[in-house]
Amino acid sequence: xxxxxxxxxxxxxxxxxxxxxxxxxxxxxxxITVDTNTCRSCEKKPCLYVCPASVxxxxxxxxxxxxxxxxxxxxxxIVCHSIGKAAIKWNYPRGGKGVTFKFG
Amino acid sequence: xxxxxKFDAIVVGAGPAGTTAxxxxxxxxxxxxxxxxxxxxxxxxxxGGVLYRWPLEEIIPKFWETAPLERQIVDHRFxxxxxxxxLLLSFKVDGRGKAPYNGYTAIRAxxxxxxxxxxxxxxxxxxxxxxxxxxxxxxxxxxxxxxGPGIENELYADLVIAADGVNSGLAVRAGLxxxxxxxxxxxxxxxxxxxxxxxxxxxxxxxxxxxTRMETMGCTHGKMGGGFVYTNANSxxxxxxxxxxxxxxxxxxxxxxxxxxxxxxxxxxxxxxxKAKEYSAHLIPExxxxxxxxxxxxxxxxxxxxxxxxxxxxxxxxAMASGMLAGKAALHAKKNNDFSAKTLSVYHEMMNESYVxxxxxxxxxxxxxxxxxxxxxxxxxxxxxxILADVLHVNGETKTAKHKRAKSKFRDKVGLxxxxxxxxxxxxxxx
Numbered sequence: 143x144x145x146x147x148x149x150x151x152x153x154x155x156x157x158x159x160x161x162x163x164x165x166x167x168x169x170x171x172x173x174i175t176v177d178t179n180t181c182r183s184c185e186k187k188p189c190l191y192v193c194p195a196s197v198x199x200x201x202x203x204x205x206x207x208x209x210x211x212x213x214x215x216x217x218x219x220i221v222c223h224s225i226g227k228a229a230i231k232w233n234y235p236r237g238g239k240g241v242t243f244k245f246g
Numbered sequence: 247x248x249x250x251x252k253f254d255a256i257v258v259g260a261g262p263a264g265t266t267a268x269x270x271x272x273x274x275x276x277x278x279x280x281x282x283x284x285x286x287x288x289x290x291x292x293x294g295g296v297l298y299r300w301p302l303e304e305i306i307p308k309f310w311e312t313a314p315l316e317r318q319i320v321d322h323r324f325x326x327x328x329x330x331x332x333l334l335l336s337f338k339v340d341g342r343g344k345a346p347y348n349g350y351t352a353i354r355a356x357x358x359x360x361x362x363x364x365x366x367x368x369x370x371x372x373x374x375x376x377x378x379x380x381x382x383x384x385x386x387x388x389x390x391x392x393x394g395p396g397i398e399n400e401l402y403a404d405l406v407i408a409a410d411g412v413n414s415g416l417a418v419r420a421g422l423x424x425x426x427x428x429x430x431x432x433x434x435x436x437x438x439x440x441x442x443x444x445x446x447x448x449x450x451x452x453x454x455x456x457x458t459r460m461e462t463m464g465c466t467h468g469k470m471g472g473g474f475v476y477t478n479a480n481s482x483x484x485x486x487x488x489x490x491x492x493x494x495x496x497x498x499x500x501x502x503x504x505x506x507x508x509x510x511x512x513x514x515x516x517x518x519x520x521k522a523k524e525y526s527a528h529l530i531p532e533x534x535x536x537x538x539x540x541x542x543x544x545x546x547x548x549x550x551x552x553x554x555x556x557x558x559x560x561x562x563x564x565a566m567a568s569g570m571l572a573g574k575a576a577l578h579a580k581k582n583n584d585f586s587a588k589t590l591s592v593y594h595e596m597m598n599e600s601y602v603x604x605x606x607x608x609x610x611x612x613x614x615x616x617x618x619x620x621x622x623x624x625x626x627x628x629x630x631x632x633i634l635a636d637v638l639h640v641n642g643e644t645k646t647a648k649h650k651r652a653k654s655k656f657r658d659k660v661g662l663x664x665x666x667x668x669x670x671x672x673x674x675x676x677x
Contacts (some may be wrong), residue, residue: 148440148523149521149522150520150522151439151440151508151517151518151519151520151521151522152508152514152517152520154505155437155501155505155525160437160501161524161525161529162527163523163524163525164524164525173406173569188494191497191498191499192493192494192499192500193501194433194435194500194501196499196528200613213528215433215527216529217431217433217490217529218412220426220427220428220431221428221490221494223425224428225494228275235376235377236377237374237376237377237393238284238285239377239543240290241290242285243288243289243290243354243355243524243526244355244523244524245353245355245483245524245526246289246290246291246292246293246354246357246358246524
């Protein structure tokens with residue numbers, strides 16, 4: 143999923159457009175784990191709106207997450223432990239895996 | 247390395263702080279391993295900013311002749327925005343024949359790679375794709391790092407320098423600090439928009455090779471933060487930064503703020519016709535001087551973002567300065583063959599005497615005042631724009647009436663005393 147040519151910048155980009163510009167080497171080993179049972183009792187769910195890659199979503203009122211797209215800033219864990227239920231355990235992907243920025 | 251193949255020092259993170267520390271130690275004759283979790287140095291690094299000549303020039307004299315740099319900054323712009331207008335101030339210096347310049351834009355994927363190669367030339371052993379999971383402790387002293395399960399992933403040294411970024415799992419595990427809290431970090435999102443060099447120079451009124459840094463306020467719904475546009479050689483870095491705790495109150499997605507910023511009438515003409523080439527996000531230390539943790543313990547020091555040594559709009563220069571002083575402290579420890587906290591405390595002493603800590607200390611109370619003052623990022627930008635829109639609009643109504651209206655708006659919404667108090671309490675944030 144890479145758009146090497148770029149996308150007209152004045153257009154409103156979708157998140158899929160944006161993540162499509164990035165290069166990911168997906169780590170098959172989970173580097174984010176979420177105790178989604180705990181999430182059921184979490185009213186605030188700040189992970190749903192702070193993540194710049196929207197890794198976290200609700201599906202049939204259940205929290206689901208897809209680490210592909212993760213830009214490894216760890217913000218989900220910070221907010222989850224701050225006003226959520228401390229259900230997210232975030233780590234770096236294994237060496238060389240995950241996102242690679244060509245500009246940065 | 248001694249006879250058993252042990253390194254004198256392990257540096258974790260090949261960003262500006264880690265690479266500077268490694269380079270300083272290697273030049274002083276120490277055997278240094280530099281571990282980077284990305285595929286290459288810079289692969290995980292993001293900034294929206296300027297590389298200043300200080301202190302890089304002290305580390306690599308005439309770096310501007312060989313480093314991959316984008317544009318020399320001659321134009322500093324500040325914009326106070328409302329939803330649909332903007333007041334722009336530009337301070338521009340005569341850059342003709344004035345090299346070397348005070349600051350340059352850079353693409354981190356290129357610059358960090360180049361910078362780490364300089365450390366390698368000085369004898370540093372660089373390992374990429376190497377994630378460090380933990381520090382190894384023995385008798386209360388840090389003695390090495392663990393890069394995965396099993397004894398084969400253990401690496402020992404007299405000293406570990408953690409330059410592993412704002413989250414710094416290593417500083418946390420060493421008990422030097424806690425994980426970031428939402429009021430200690432800002433979240434930045436940015437896009438790199440490709441444009442021909444000539445278009446950039448025409449749009450920003452620049453000569454060939456010259457660059458603009460533009461910071462804006464008033465684009466974060468009254469929350470602490472702002473927008474930026476930096477000119478690279480053939481692209482613009484366009485982004486928005488917001489304090490994480492304020493983003494949590496706002497409940498907006500970070501990229502929605504970026505959408506608004508890019509669509510703003512004062513920003514959109516800069517990027518029109520360009521191609522978005524990369525989207526990225528990063529956490530930026532925003533903890534102020536009071537957030538700076540203890541910088542050392544037995545067998546270990548921390549530098550750069552890992553120690554929250556970042557103070558808007560400066561970061562990479564503070565990281566390099568701290569890396570250099572950590573490196574010097576390490577050489578002092580090596581000379582005495584003593585890597586105890588007592589010996590490494592020289593790092594803390596040198597830091598206290600440095601620009602880094604002095605500047606952060608100077609700004610600290612203003613930083614706190616800004617954090618807790620909702621007028622700065624919302625009311626004032628809106629009011630300034632509202633008054634200018636009214637006063638500059640010619641419609642047959644006298645300026646006397648418009649000025650009167652402006653005065654009463656200012657009095658009703660702010661008041662002179664409060665405005666003076668706000669200005670005084672945030673004076674340390676002046677450029």
